[in-house]
Amino acid sequence: MNLKKILKDQFGYKKFRDNQEDIIKSILDGQDVFAAMPTGGGKSICYQLPSIVFDGLTIVVSPLVALMKDQVDEAVENGLNAAFINSSLTADEASTIYSELYRGNIKLLYLSPERLSLDGYYEKLQGLPVKFFAVDEAHCLSEWGHDFRPDYLNLSKIKKYFPGTPVAAFTATATKQVQTDIIKLLKLKKPLIVRASFNRPELFYRVEQKNKSLEQITAFIKDHEGQAGIVYRTSRKDVEKTAEYLVSKGIRARAYHAGLPQAERRKTQEKFNKDEIDVICATIAFGMGINKLNIRFVIHGDLPRSMEGYYQETGRAGRDGMESHCLLLYSGGDMMKIQYHIDNMQNPAEKEKAVANLRRMSSFASVNVCRRKQILEYFDEDADERCGFCDICTDKIEKVNASVDAQKLMSAVLRTGERFGVVHVIDVVTGADTEKIRKFGHNKLKTYGAGTDKPKKWWRGVIDDLIRQDAVFQDAESYNAIKLKPKGREILFGREAFFIIKKEAANVKNTAKLLDSLDARNYDEKLYDMLKEFRNSLAAAKNVPSYVVFSDKSLKDMCIVKPLDNSSFLRVHGVGEKKMSDYGPLFIPKIREYLGY
Numbered sequence: 109m110n111l112k113k114i115l116k117d118q119f120g121y122k123k124f125r126d127n128q129e130d131i132i133k134s135i136l137d138g139q140d141v142f143a144a145m146p147t148g149g150g151k152s153i154c155y156q157l158p159s160i161v162f163d164g165l166t167i168v169v170s171p172l173v174a175l176m177k178d179q180v181d182e183a184v185e186n187g188l189n190a191a192f193i194n195s196s197l198t199a200d201e202a203s204t205i206y207s208e209l210y211r212g213n214i215k216l217l218y219l220s221p222e223r224l225s226l227d228g229y230y231e232k233l234q235g236l237p238v239k240f241f242a243v244d245e246a247h248c249l250s251e252w253g254h255d256f257r258p259d260y261l262n263l264s265k266i267k268k269y270f271p272g273t274p275v276a277a278f279t280a281t282a283t284k285q286v287q288t289d290i291i292k293l294l295k296l297k298k299p300l301i302v303r304a305s306f307n308r309p310e311l312f313y314r315v316e317q318k319n320k321s322l323e324q325i326t327a328f329i330k331d332h333e334g335q336a337g338i339v340y341r342t343s344r345k346d347v348e349k350t351a352e353y354l355v356s357k358g359i360r361a362r363a364y365h366a367g368l369p370q371a372e373r374r375k376t377q378e379k380f381n382k383d384e385i386d387v388i389c390a391t392i393a394f395g396m397g398i399n400k401l402n403i404r405f406v407i408h409g410d411l412p413r414s415m416e417g418y419y420q421e422t423g424r425a426g427r428d429g430m431e432s433h434c435l436l437l438y439s440g441g442d443m444m445k446i447q448y449h450i451d452n453m454q455n456p457a458e459k460e461k462a463v464a465n466l467r468r469m470s471s472f473a474s475v476n477v478c479r480r481k482q483i484l485e486y487f488d489e490d491a492d493e494r495c496g497f498c499d500i501c502t503d504k505i506e507k508v509n510a511s512v513d514a515q516k517l518m519s520a521v522l523r524t525g526e527r528f529g530v531v532h533v534i535d536v537v538t539g540a541d542t543e544k545i546r547k548f549g550h551n552k553l554k555t556y557g558a559g560t561d562k563p564k565k566w567w568r569g570v571i572d573d574l575i576r577q578d579a580v581f582q583d584a585e586s587y588n589a590i591k592l593k594p595k596g597r598e599i600l601f602g603r604e605a606f607f608i609i610k611k612e613a614a615n616v617k618n619t620a621k622l623l624d625s626l627d628a629r630n631y632d633e634k635l636y637d638m639l640k641e642f643r644n645s646l647a648a649a650k651n652v653p654s655y656v657v658f659s660d661k662s663l664k665d666m667c668i669v670k671p672l673d674n675s676s677f678l679r680v681h682g683v684g685e686k687k688m689s690d691y692g693p694l695f696i697p698k699i700r701e702y703l704g705y
């Protein structure tokens with residue numbers, strides 16, 4: 109069987125991505141599969157393509173009702189006989205689909221897990237020629253995952269009712285614990301296990317010290333004017349504040365969090381999918397359901413709670429494989445807030461996990477090691493020392509030895525009994541004349557005024573760096589008093605040097621070497637803008653997300669290929685037989701007209 113031909117004819121792609129072909133072959137051979145592949149890795153095709161080959165029905169279990177319609181629209185646009193059944197359908201609509209199913213007119217059925225929890229539903233499915241089950245977002249089965257869905261546990265009955273039918277599980281979660289859970293709960297038999305690399309070469313990672321978050325966020329977005337992006341904030345209040353601020357600066361932004369009415373949230377997501385707004389400010393409630401391909405940036409306005417969360421959230425950018433940017437803003441205050449939250453946790457096991465997550469996350473943000481290397485190491489993957497596509501690898505870095513100043517500060521900390529906060533410690537070192545200093549007699553200390561040669565701002569920076577490098581900490585239990593940690597003592601007694609890292613951003617474009625070949629190529633931007641507008645209007649008329657008609661990547665390729673007839677239109681990335689016959693007659697005349705034919 110010529111799988112490559114099916115890939116081109118149906119999906120318009122010339123080559124399989126890593127692992128896709130192996131997975132598809134195993135499924136067609138009747139073998140179970142477990143596949144962990146990153147977001148944008150191309151999991152859908154791994155079950156959609158077999159559904160075309162199988163003489164019967166493929167069932168895809170997918171957790172998000174809101175997303176199912178988009179997924180089915182996308183498949184139908186590629187000429188697949190797909191449908192969905194979930195709670196959003198009326199009884200009439202559902203019964204129409206059942207009769208189509210019994211007539212054999214549907215080959216790919218998306219099903220919500222709730223259906224499978226209904227009494228007798230498996231028996232009902234047994235009346236259909238089911239050839240294959242795909243479980244998408246399979247990490248929802250695991251309590252170790254971040255999106256556990258009790259309904260998913262019913263999927264363990266698949267093997268009871270369909271013992272000989274292949275089952276394939278897909279997830280973008282990389283942890284081994286989740287993998288073990290999924291294989292066990294689905295009772296997969298000798299599955300092909302695929303663990304793709306979790307590297308996302310198209311993502312540029314940057315971490316910045318947070319000072320004025322709203323201004324920093326706005327400046328970043330202004331650099332990405334007109335592109336789609338997400339700003340994550342921890343609290344709902346900050347989400348709203350950020351959205352308001354961005355709107356006041358002329359950016360098409362909206363807020364999204366679980367406290368807003370569902371209808372409003374849906375509307376916001378729809379507008380985002382149709383490129384009618386550019387930026388969504390959200391809590392992590394805006395998550396798994398994001399299928400949009402052309403998200404060009406993800407900003408974290410606050411430190412995320414875990415590397416896994418950070419990875420999944422940043423991973424929503426660049427699903428089309430094109431260059432995208434991730435910015436993380438981070439401050440000592442963020443760490444304290446999370447620490448405060450952890451201190452209030454009851455369950456000791458959870459608490460321990462949260463502490464480990466926080467430690468890992470803040471080390472990611474503060475140490476001077478390639479960000480990509482740190483991410484990949486978190487997933488137990490080997491990585492090069494330098495990736496050439498993160499701030500650490502590309503910024504001009506100046507290392508300043510600040511050991512003596514650090515010693516001055518920490519000696520002031522010790523001599524004042526580790527009982528005072530940042531402001532007072534700096535006052536001591538800079539020889540300020542405050543009431544508090546007089547009251548405690550701190551003007552008699554040896555370190556009093558030892559740092560009058562430098563401004564307060566400098567000392568503030570040194571303390572921030574000492575906190576970030578884990579040399580001192582702010583003790584939330586005693587009014588944020590600064591206290592020394594073991595590493596701080598090493599520095600204080602001259603056994604370890606202390607460096608402050610100063611950075612200056614380089615021009616990233618010049619260093620981008622890992623990118624998709626399409627990304628690097630020149631194209632006619634005027635034609636592109638025109639086609640994009642045309643695509644958006646077609647999508648709006650059909651009431652589907654714009655990527656369902658064509659991805660930005662397809663449009664870019666159209667501007668390179670400049671197809672003037674059907675056969676050249678078929679060469680465009682993402683154009684299969686169905687899209688050629690549906691859209692060729694619409695797009696080709698536009699392109700001809702533009703070129704003056």
Ligand code: ADP
Pocket residue numbers: 121122123124125128145146147148149150151152153401427428659
């Ligand atoms: P995920 O693994 O996150 O579910 P998708 O299946 O949604 O990813 O795929 C992400 C994008 O990559 C989609 O636009 C899809 O059509 C595209 N894609 C998948 N396989 C290929 C391929 N072999 N060549 C080019 N693009 C592909």
Ligand code: MG
Pocket residue numbers: 151152244
């Ligand atoms: Mg997917």
Ligand code: ZN
Pocket residue numbers: 478479480481494495496497498499500501
């Ligand atoms: Zn790097």
